[in-house]
Amino acid sequence: MTDAILVVNAGSSSIKIELFAADDALASLLAGQVEAIGLAPRLFLRDAAGTTVADQAWPQGEGPRDHRAALAAIGAAVARAAADRRIVAIGHRVVHGGAARAAPVVIDPAVRAELAALTPLAPLHQPHNLAGIDAMAELHPGVMQVACFDTAFHRGHPWVADTFALPRAFHARGIRRYGFHGLSYAYVAMRLRDVAPEIADGRVVVAHLGNGASMCALRGGRSIDSTMGFTALDGLPMGTRSGQIDPGVLLHLIAAEGYDAAALTRLLYHESGLKGLSGLSSDMRALEAAGTAEAAEAIAYFVYRIRRELGALAAVLGGLDALVFTAGIGENSPRIRAAVCDGMDWLGIALDAAANARGAMAISAPESRVRVLRLATDEERMIAIETLRLLRG
Numbered sequence: 421m422t423d424a425i426l427v428v429n430a431g432s433s434s435i436k437i438e439l440f441a442a443d444d445a446l447a448s449l450l451a452g453q454v455e456a457i458g459l460a461p462r463l464f465l466r467d468a469a470g471t472t473v474a475d476q477a478w479p480q481g482e483g484p485r486d487h488r489a490a491l492a493a494i495g496a497a498v499a500r501a502a503a504d505r506r507i508v509a510i511g512h513r514v515v516h517g518g519a520a521r522a523a524p525v526v527i528d529p530a531v532r533a534e535l536a537a538l539t540p541l542a543p544l545h546q547p548h549n550l551a552g553i554d555a556m557a558e559l560h561p562g563v564m565q566v567a568c569f570d571t572a573f574h575r576g577h578p579w580v581a582d583t584f585a586l587p588r589a590f591h592a593r594g595i596r597r598y599g600f601h602g603l604s605y606a607y608v609a610m611r612l613r614d615v616a617p618e619i620a621d622g623r624v625v626v627a628h629l630g631n632g633a634s635m636c637a638l639r640g641g642r643s644i645d646s647t648m649g650f651t652a653l654d655g656l657p658m659g660t661r662s663g664q665i666d667p668g669v670l671l672h673l674i675a676a677e678g679y680d681a682a683a684l685t686r687l688l689y690h691e692s693g694l695k696g697l698s699g700l701s702s703d704m705r706a707l708e709a710a711g712t713a714e715a716a717e718a719i720a721y722f723v724y725r726i727r728r729e730l731g732a733l734a735a736v737l738g739g740l741d742a743l744v745f746t747a748g749i750g751e752n753s754p755r756i757r758a759a760v761c762d763g764m765d766w767l768g769i770a771l772d773a774a775a776n777a778r779g780a781m782a783i784s785a786p787e788s789r790v791r792v793l794r795l796a797t798d799e800e801r802m803i804a805i806e807t808l809r810l811l812r813g
C-alpha cells in the first residue's frame with residue numbers, strides 16, 4: 421500500500437475528483453467526475469494513461485439523486501480502482517473562506533461550523549462543498565480533511581480593493597469584495613516562478629477565462645485586486661452570468677417589473693452572459709462555430725470587457741510586465757487571445773500571431789515589452805499541493 425491524496429471539487433451540477441500519489445511529485449493516479457447530478461447522471465474515471473476504469477450512465481431520474489449519493493458513488497469507484505492505495509488526506513475546494521481565511525485549513529468540527537456559517541455568502545456553492553466534506557468523513561472516517569478556499573488568495577487586497585462605498589458598517593459585517601478563482605491564480609503564480617522567474621515578481625495580469633471568468637492583478641506573486649467581488653457574479657461576462665451590471669438595473673427590475681430574489685438569481689446566474697447575449701449557447705466553442713450576428717456580438721462584448729479590465733488592472737499595478745491567459749477559453753481559443761491583444765501596443769503588448777495560433781506557451785512577439793503567456797491552470801493539483809503541505813505539518 422502506498423499513500424495517496426484525494427482531491428474533491430464538488431460544484432453545483434458536477435463533482436470532480438482526482439487522486440494523487442502522496443509524495444513530492446504528486447503524480448496524478450486517477451481523475452474523474454460525476455456530471456448531470458439530479459438529471460441523467462454519468463460517472464467516469466480515468467487512470468494516468470487516460471484509460472477509462474469506470475464509466476456508468478443512468479437514465480433520467482435514476483442513479484445518484486443528490487450530491488451525497490453522487491459522492492458515495494464516485495468515492496466507491498475510486499476505492500475499487502485504487503485498491504492498492506491508502507488515502508491519507510482529502511483536500512476540498514471550498515468556494516468561501518470568509519474574511520478571516522487567507523490560507524487552507526485542516527477541517528475539524530469548529531472549522532466545519534465556521535464554513536457552514538458562511539453559506540449565506542455563497543448559497544449556490546458552499547452547501548455542495550460541505551456535502552463533499554461530510555460524505556468523505558463518512559467514507560474515510562479519521563482521515564485528515566483540508567479546505568482550500570477560492571477566496572483565500574485575495575485576502576491581502578488593500579482596503580480600497582476590498583470594500584464597496586457603502587456605509588462603513590457593511591464592510592465590518594462581511595459585505596466585501598472577496599474575489600474568487602484564487603486556487604487557479606495561486607497555481608498560475610507558482611507556475612510563473614518555474615517557467616518565467618524573471619517576471620514572477622513583476623506586475624502581472626492573469627485572465628482566467630472559462631465558464632466562469634475573472635481577472636487578477638498580481639504583484640510579487642500576490643493578488644492585489646480582482647474583477648470578482650462579493651460573489652462570483654461581478655466583473656467579466658461569463659457563460660451564463662452577467663458580470664458587472666449597474667445596480668440601478670436591479671432596482672428597476674424589482675420596482676417596475678416585479679422581480680424578486682429568486683427571479684434575479686435565475687436571470688443573473690443562469691440566463692445572462694454569453695448565453696443571454698447570443699440567444700444560443702454559453703459555450704465559447706459553439707459561439708465561435710455559429711457565425712451568427714448575435715454570437716459575434718456576444719464574443720465582442722466578452723472581449724470588450726476583458727480589454728477594459730486589462731486597462732484598469734494595469735493602472736492598479738502602475739504598468740504591466742506580463743499578461744497570462746488560462747482556463748478553457750484562455751488556454752484554447754487563439755481567436756479570443758488575439759482579439760484581446762489587438763491594438764494593445766499602447767500598453768506594450770505585441771502578439772506573435774504564429775505562436776498564438778499554435779498555442780505555444782510564450783505568445784508575445786520578441787519586441788513586445790509585455791510578455792504574453794498561455795499557461796494551463798490546475799486547481800486540483802493546487803489543492804493537492806496545499807493538502808500535502810498541511811499533512812506534513
Ligand code: ADP
Nearest residue numbers: 630631632702703704705706747748749752753
Ligand atoms: P469551467 O469554468 O467550467 O472549469 P472551463 O475552464 O473548462 O470551464 O472552460 C469552459 C469554456 O472553455 C467553454 O466556454 C468552452 O467552450 C471553452 N473552450 C474549450 N475549448 C475551447 C476551444 N478549443 N476554443 C474555444 N473555446 C474553448
